[in-house]
Amino acid sequence: MRITIADVAARAGVSKTTVSRVLNGRGELDDDTAARVRAVIDELGYVPSARAVGLARGRTRIVGMLVPSLIWPWMGEVVQGAVDVVESGGYGLLLFTCNQGAQSMRQFAAQVSAKSFDGLLVIEPEGTLDYITQLPGRGLPVVLIDDRGSRRVFPSVATTNRAGGAAAAGHLLELGRTRPLVVTGSRRFGCTRDRMAGFADTYAANGLPLPPNWSSRGTSPSSVAAARSSGCSPTACTSTPSSPTTTCPPAAPCGPCGRPADRCPTTSPSSGSTTCRTRCTPTRR
Numbered sequence: 001m002r003i004t005i006a007d008v009a010a011r012a013g014v015s016k017t018t019v020s021r022v023l024n025g026r027g028e029l030d031d032d033t034a035a036r037v038r039a040v041i042d043e044l045g046y047v048p049s050a051r052a053v054g055l056a057r058g059r060t061r062i063v064g065m066l067v068p069s070l071i072w073p074w075m076g077e078v079v080q081g082a083v084d085v086v087e088s089g090g091y092g093l094l095l096f097t098c099n100q101g102a103q104s105m106r107q108f109a110a111q112v113s114a115k116s117f118d119g120l121l122v123i124e125p126e127g128t129l130d131y132i133t134q135l136p137g138r139g140l141p142v143v144l145i146d147d148r149g150s151r152r153v154f155p156s157v158a159t160t161n162r163a164g165g166a167a168a169a170g171h172l173l174e175l176g177r178t179r180p181l182v183v184t185g186s187r188r189f190g191c192t193r194d195r196m197a198g199f200a201d202t203y204a205a206n207g208l209p210l211p212p213n214w215s216s217r218g219t220s221p222s223s224v225a226a227a228r229s230s231g232c233s234p235t236a237c238t239s240t241p242s243s244p245t246t247t248c249p250p251a252a253p254c255g256p257c258g259r260p261a262d263r264c265p266t267t268s269p270s271s272g273s274t275t276c277r278t279r280c281t282p283t284r285r
Contacts, residue, residue, distance in 0.1 A: 064094045064112075169199040196215060
């Protein structure tokens with residue numbers, strides 16, 4: 001039989017209000033009375049409802065976290081980082097996904113309405129930002145992780161997207177890759193646009209402005225094929241984290257000079273004949 005607050009009050013000879021004050025640390029209480037109530041709580045093994053305590057205190061000591069899915073390659077690390085910080089502060093984490101689409105969001109919205117958590121961390125599931133943007137106005141603190149839409153309605157923690165794109169470009173330039181193809185995710189996301197900007201700026205800074213067909217959206221093999229059909233012949237392929245990873249093997253060396261094919265001059269200085277440039281074949285990594 002479940003022990004209730006009424007059982008504790010009856011055994012301690014006090015009112016339920018007094019027991020509630022002891023549990024929540026509110027109000028002025030005689031030390032002996034408070035000690036007697038705590039002793040009865042221990043004796044009976046009473047466990048107060050977390051929800052009831054939260055309502056009484058005006059806070060739940062729970063942080064909600066909304067993510068699109070748990071199967072994204074990097075999602076586990078982000079969630080673990082949040083758990084480490086939340087639990088070190090004496091809070092708990094309540095995790096929500098959008099695996100079931102609209103049904104998942106209805107369930108999440110019900111928990112928001114019930115005030116089941118004190119604050120919210122969000123990795124934006126696609127199509128939810130308008131709803132999430134309303135929550136701070138309803139009194140729920142929100143922090144967006146990786147501000148995809150570049151909206152500043154509430155605090156956000158952004159990843160180093162532009163720097164990451166620049167680093168990828170720098171790596172390919174060090175390998176002598178002068179005609180890259182970047183496979184991207186949706187360009188409506190700020191993270192995709194930032195990565196592409198960092199990549200393009202790095203090539204431009206090295207005197208290699210990129211042509212219009214330097215990037216393609218979609219799964220890697222089909223994107224590379226589509227780019228080639230439009231006249232692109234990349235010597236290297238890379239991708240953003242939101243798309244499948246593509247790499248290209250090194251180009252074969254040029255016979256006449258022995259340098260990588262993409263580093264050879266396009267024409268021979270003596271005869272003006274065009275040197276061979278090896279096209280790469282995309283492979284999954």
